[in-house]
Amino acid sequence: MRKGCSKFFLEDERQFERWNDSAIKSLKAEFKLFKDVVVLSLMHPWERDARLLKKALKKGPPHYNVIVETACTRSSDQLLGARKAYHSLFDRSIEEDLASHVKGSERKLLVALVSAYRYEGPKVKEDAAKSEAKALLNAIKNNNGDHKKKAMEEDEVIWILTTRSKPHLKVVYEQYKKISAKTITEDLEVELLLKETVECLCTPQTYFTRVFGTALREDAKEDAKKALTRLVATQEDVDLKGIAAKFEDKIKERVKGAYKDVLLGVLADDRK
Numbered sequence: 001m002r003k004g005c006s007k008f009f010l011e012d013e014r015q016f017e018r019w020n021d022s023a024i025k026s027l028k029a030e031f032k033l034f035k036d037v038v039v040l041s042l043m044h045p046w047e048r049d050a051r052l053l054k055k056a057l058k059k060g061p062p063h064y065n066v067i068v069e070t071a072c073t074r075s076s077d078q079l080l081g082a083r084k085a086y087h088s089l090f091d092r093s094i095e096e097d098l099a100s101h102v103k104g105s106e107r108k109l110l111v112a113l114v115s116a117y118r119y120e121g122p123k124v125k126e127d128a129a130k131s132e133a134k135a136l137l138n139a140i141k142n143n144n145g146d147h148k149k150k151a152m153e154e155d156e157v158i159w160i161l162t163t164r165s166k167p168h169l170k171v172v173y174e175q176y177k178k179i180s181a182k183t184i185t186e187d188l189e190v191e192l193l194l195k196e197t198v199e200c201l202c203t204p205q206t207y208f209t210r211v212f213g214t215a216l217r218e219d220a221k222e223d224a225k226k227a228l229t230r231l232v233a234t235q236e237d238v239d240l241k242g243i244a245a246k247f248e249d250k251i252k253e254r255v256k257g258a259y260k261d262v263l264l265g266v267l268a269d270d271r272k
Helices: 021-042 045-059 061-073 076-090 094-101 106-115 126-142 155-163 166-179 192-202 204-215 222-234 241-254 257-266
Strands: 009-011 017-019
Touching: 017 021, 021 222, 021 257, 045 061, 045 076, 045 094, 045 222, 061 076, 061 106, 061 192, 061 204, 061 222, 076 094, 094 106, 106 155, 106 192, 126 155, 126 166, 155 166, 155 192, 166 192, 192 204, 204 222, 204 241, 222 257, 241 257
Parallel strands: none
Antiparallel strands: 009 017
16 A cells, blocks of 8 residues: 555654655545545535534624525525424524524624525516616615615625525616626625625526636645535535636646546536
């Protein structure tokens, strides 16, 4: 085995064969990512999402994007299932835990997002979408005034983003672009959590592409790599093949061993 895996061993000046600490460290990290993607893929989706929500809440504000991602990229029934699983696993509701532990302006947004049960049909009210685009624009622009009130603190912003259907919100997004020189997400650069909420609801492919790009950088941090693992293992209803094709060469270059095989396998053309 040592001869077949020579990169994991070094021979010192005394001709003593020992582990290459750097290579072994890399191997351990690879196996952990491999374990994570397999476990997430095999777990029941409701339990998986409930545990992701609990872990993100426990880790605090830097990980609230996981709550946004989970709440905004699932169907209404999938999110309801995750809430039921949370009850069973932790003897509490996710809404209760969020209200108890999240402080500041993020609390209202996150509680409303996980509580949502959106209409999922194709009908869109064009006049309402235009009016709501103007309301969002006013709320976001007010953030640039002297009082510096965050858009996330506006009740109407929360109401629009947490009750309207995704097809409706996509029309709101387009209407906003027409009446503003920028998109909603471009105007929300200073409110990252709200920006990610809009991306996951209105332009999920943009969000997914950024996760891939960040995770496959040479200097990618551990959380970025975990985000890619989570995305690949949890987005069963999303076609990631087009995005993955853009990064296939980087996956082959930057990812190693069994974890690379799993990534490429899950993202293959025959994915169901």
